[in-house]
Amino acid sequence: MSYTVALAGNPNCGKTTLFNELTGSKQHVGNWPGVTVDKKEGAYKKNKEINVLDLPGTYSLSPYSAEEIIARDYIVKEKPDAVINIVDGASIERNLYLTVQVLETGIPTVIAMNMMDEVESRGDSIDCEKLSKIFGVPVVPIVARVGKGLEELMKVTGQVAAEKQKPNEIRIYEQNIEEAVEEIMDFLTEGSKDDRRWTAVKLLEGDEIILESLQPEQAKMVQEIVEKLDSQCQGDAEAAIADQRYRYIVQTVGEAVKKAHKGHAETGSSKLDKIMTNRVLALPIFALVMYLLFAATFSENFLFIPGLPSPGVWLAGIVETAWGALTGLVEGGLTAIGASDWALGLALSCMDGVGAVVGFLPLVLVLFLLLSFLEDSGYMARVAFVMDRIFRHFGLSGRSFIPLLMGFGCSVPALMASRTLENDKDRKITMMITPFMSCGAKLPIYMMFAVTMFADGNKTTIVFGIYMIGLLVAVLSAFLLGKIIKGNGVSNFIMELPSYRVPTLKSVLIHAWEKVKGFAVKAGTIIFGSTVLIWLLSNFNFGGMCDMEDSFLASIGNAIKVIFIPLGFADWRASVGIVTGWIAKENIVATFGQLFGGVSDEVVEAVSAGEQALPAITSVFTPAAAWAYMAFNLLCMPCFAAVGAIKREMGSWKWTLRTIGYQMVTAYVVAFIIYHLFGLFY
Amino acid sequence: MALAMVTIGETRTITELRVKEEMKKHLQDLGFNVGERVRVVGENPSGLILLLNGARIALNRGLATKISVA
Numbered sequence: 001m002s003y004t005v006a007l008a009g010n011p012n013c014g015k016t017t018l019f020n021e022l023t024g025s026k027q028h029v030g031n032w033p034g035v036t037v038d039k040k041e042g043a044y045k046k047n048k049e050i051n052v053l054d055l056p057g058t059y060s061l062s063p064y065s066a067e068e069i070i071a072r073d074y075i076v077k078e079k080p081d082a083v084i085n086i087v088d089g090a091s092i093e094r095n096l097y098l099t100v101q102v103l104e105t106g107i108p109t110v111i112a113m114n115m116m117d118e119v120e121s122r123g124d125s126i127d128c129e130k131l132s133k134i135f136g137v138p139v140v141p142i143v144a145r146v147g148k149g150l151e152e153l154m155k156v157t158g159q160v161a162a163e164k165q166k167p168n169e170i171r172i173y174e175q176n177i178e179e180a181v182e183e184i185m186d187f188l189t190e191g192s193k194d195d196r197r198w199t200a201v202k203l204l205e206g207d208e209i210i211l212e213s214l215q216p217e218q219a220k221m222v223q224e225i226v227e228k229l230d231s232q233c234q235g236d237a238e239a240a241i242a243d244q245r246y247r248y249i250v251q252t253v254g255e256a257v258k259k260a261h262k263g264h265a266e267t268g269s270s271k272l273d274k275i276m277t278n279r280v281l282a283l284p285i286f287a288l289v290m291y292l293l294f295a296a297t298f299s300e301n302f303l304f305i306p307g308l309p310s311p312g313v314w315l316a317g318i319v320e321t322a323w324g325a326l327t328g329l330v331e332g333g334l335t336a337i338g339a340s341d342w343a344l345g346l347a348l349s350c351m352d353g354v355g356a357v358v359g360f361l362p363l364v365l366v367l368f369l370l371l372s373f374l375e376d377s378g379y380m381a382r383v384a385f386v387m388d389r390i391f392r393h394f395g396l397s398g399r400s401f402i403p404l405l406m407g408f409g410c411s412v413p414a415l416m417a418s419r420t421l422e423n424d425k426d427r428k429i430t431m432m433i434t435p436f437m438s439c440g441a442k443l444p445i446y447m448m449f450a451v452t453m454f455a456d457g458n459k460t461t462i463v464f465g466i467y468m469i470g471l472l473v474a475v476l477s478a479f480l481l482g483k484i485i486k487g488n489g490v491s492n493f494i495m496e497l498p499s500y501r502v503p504t505l506k507s508v509l510i511h512a513w514e515k516v517k518g519f520a521v522k523a524g525t526i527i528f529g530s531t532v533l534i535w536l537l538s539n540f541n542f543g544g545m546c547d548m549e550d551s552f553l554a555s556i557g558n559a560i561k562v563i564f565i566p567l568g569f570a571d572w573r574a575s576v577g578i579v580t581g582w583i584a585k586e587n588i589v590a591t592f593g594q595l596f597g598g599v600s601d602e603v604v605e606a607v608s609a610g611e612q613a614l615p616a617i618t619s620v621f622t623p624a625a626a627w628a629y630m631a632f633n634l635l636c637m638p639c640f641a642a643v644g645a646i647k648r649e650m651g652s653w654k655w656t657l658r659t660i661g662y663q664m665v666t667a668y669v670v671a672f673i674i675y676h677l678f679g680l681f682y
Numbered sequence: 683m684a685l686a687m688v689t690i691g692e693t694r695t696i697t698e699l700r701v702k703e704e705m706k707k708h709l710q711d712l713g714f715n716v717g718e719r720v721r722v723v724g725e726n727p728s729g730l731i732l733l734l735n736g737a738r739i740a741l742n743r744g745l746a747t748k749i750s751v752a
């Protein structure tokens with residue numbers, strides 16, 4: 001017999017951490033509410049019969065934003081065999097509010113009392129046995145982060161699912177509410193008794209989704225009952241229900257939880273918040289954090305010390321040297337076995353193409369590691385709050401900050417993260433500008449130009465400059481789109497601030513490993529495939545093998561390039577680069593590596609000696625055109641994977657096309673301005 | 683008086699939520715109930731940081747003016 005067990009709980013209570021521990025998956029864990037926005041399935045490592053399902057977090061079974069609907073629908077409609085309700089023991093009252101509602105559904109439930117390490121370090125204690133007696137379900141203390149208590153948890157979960165063990169019926173409402181519940185239950189026809197009771201309670205709470213699913217005459221009766229109850233409860237039945245739930249919880253917690261501090265305790269997090277969200281210090285601190293993030297990734301004068309390479313640049317140098325040696329070996333090996341000229345050409349071309357990308361991997365890796373450190377620390381929610389006031393000036397709420405910051409890593413998860421924005425207009429605008437946050441895959445483009453075209457100047461400033469252009473365009477776009485797109489004004493900001501946590505070495509290493517693995521797969525498939533295609537197209541025409549200038553690719557590129565005359569880079573190779581960039585942005589440097597010849601060896605030297613890496617580029621681009629080219633690739637349509645994410649999240653082709661159209665036009669206009677403006681200076 | 687007017691360090695009792703239905707529901711789910719004790723622990727140009735039911739919650743000033751406390 002196999003079972004499906006769903007993980008349900010408040011946002012940020014540790015569901016995904018538990019899911020990863022149970023299934024060996026590596027789903028995204030972060031220390032802010034709303035990390036998981038979709039359901040994910042996996043088999044329990046130690047018993048493949050048990051299927052575990054990770055859900056987005058939710059504060060109650062009355063959904064507020066899009067990802068909460070997913071959680072509720074799964075629990076009440078698809079009905080797992082059992083629910084593991086994860087409770088953050090450190091804020092137990094608030095978490096039990098969802099628990100009470102889960103128990104009301106009558107679904108077999110186990111409570112996992114998580115974060116017991118934090119509970120203990122505060123000196124509090126939770127009597128799980130007593131809670132278990134009160135609720136009629138097993139309550140198992142766990143520390144998901146270190147895997148403590150999980151065997152016990154899964155043992156009882158297996159039993160509960162097998163025996164379909166229902167929780168106690170908890171009757172916590174006053175007489176008049178109970179009567180109204182019974183009245184509604186009487187004329188609901190569908191579902192078991194538990195279902196009907198749950199539905200009735202939700203209707204009294206004013207649940208629109210359920211109300212709309214009723215027959216018109218049923219809906220009318222419900223409304224009458226609700227009105228009657230409203231008048232009995234000082235005009236607000238919903239508030240009375242919430243209130244009575246909380247009263248029950250406070251009473252329960254009083255019986256089962258011993259707190260070291262009465263009232264509101266001052267914790268380490270509160271003290272840190274005084275600094276991190278301080279009205280004077282908050283923004284300088286944020287600027288410093290951002291500087292460190294990017295400088296550690298790509299600065300050649302890290303911490304403003306001349307000649308000190310950042311960890312990213314230092315690692316990149318090593319990888320490039322290694323790749324250069326590997327290319328030499330391949331060349332030697334192929335020559336030794338007497339490979340034909342074309343095979344040698346193909347192999348070296350692919351080594352150049354893929355190598356151009358591999359050489360920049362360390363930069364991207366360092367960026368991702370630091371981003372994941374930020375995400376795990378708890379700082380993201382604070383910045384979202386601090387930025388709220390600033391974002392309001394151009395029509396967004398602070399919540400948009402999280403997807404936008406994630407955009408510096410990869411647009412795809414960033415676009416998905418926008419699901420947590422409950423205001424439709426905010427969400428659309430955020431998605432339209434997220435790709436303007438330069439993703440990790442675009443970074444190599446700037447590095448390539450910086451080492452080639454601007455070798456004498458301050459390369460770090462060039463790359464920072466491009467990031468700034470992206471930010472500026474994003475801000476102006478938000479402002480402009482806010483005026484054009486119809487919808488409600490900016491919504492209010494309310495967000496739970498989690499405790500600050502030091503990320504575990506394990507989670508940071510997992511992140512790094514996932515990144516390297518994902519990248520290796522991408523390099524071996526999409527990028528390698530593209531380089532083979534580029535080689536074929538750039539070495540053949542209808543007459544067979546030919547010079548690059550006469551190839552298919554040159555013809556295609558020459559046909560496209562006229563569009564870019566006003567932008568200063570009317571070159572077939574540059575045009576091809578833009579197109580391959582849509583498959584994956586890493587392809588741009590790969591394509592340049594192939595078409596402008598031998599990037600890898602020379603980049604190695606360039607990094608160490610500050611020389612030009614792809615000398616051939618200078619004959620095609622002027623410095624102003626190089627700026628325009630970088631800006632165009634930063635702003636134009638993102639890669640297909642991101643376009644797919646836009647389509648999924650927008651839910652319509654119309655808005656997907658609008659988004660792409662807006663990005664294309666913006667890219668063109670901005671590149672045009674940059675080319676002509678910078679042409680005055682260079 | 684409005685929650686936005688409470689000075690840092692003070693604890694007050696929520697008396698009314700003067701917001702739209704949807705937001706009200708969300709606030710209740712987060713623990714903002716009439717009669718609940720809430721303490722203001724931080725403040726900056728964006729809004730306030732509150733302690734409520736053992737959780738730290740940040741909200742913008744506009745919303746804080748619509749929550750009445752005594």
Ligand SMILES: Nc1nc2c(ncn2[C@@H]2O[C@H](COP(=O)(O)OP(=O)(O)OP(=O)(O)O)[C@@H](O)[C@H]2O)c(=O)[nH]1
Nearest residue numbers: 011012013014015016017030031034035036057144
């Ligand atoms: N101290 C401690 N921290 C934990 C524990 N379990 C999880 N965490 C941390 O809690 C934070 C949130 O963990 P997640 O697993 O992402 O939480 P989630 O419930 O999936 O969150 P959403 O997807 O946003 O709903 C992370 O910083 C975890 O490292 C625990 O047992 N003890």
Ligand SMILES: [Mg+2]
Nearest residue numbers: 015016035036
């Ligand atoms: Mg999660």
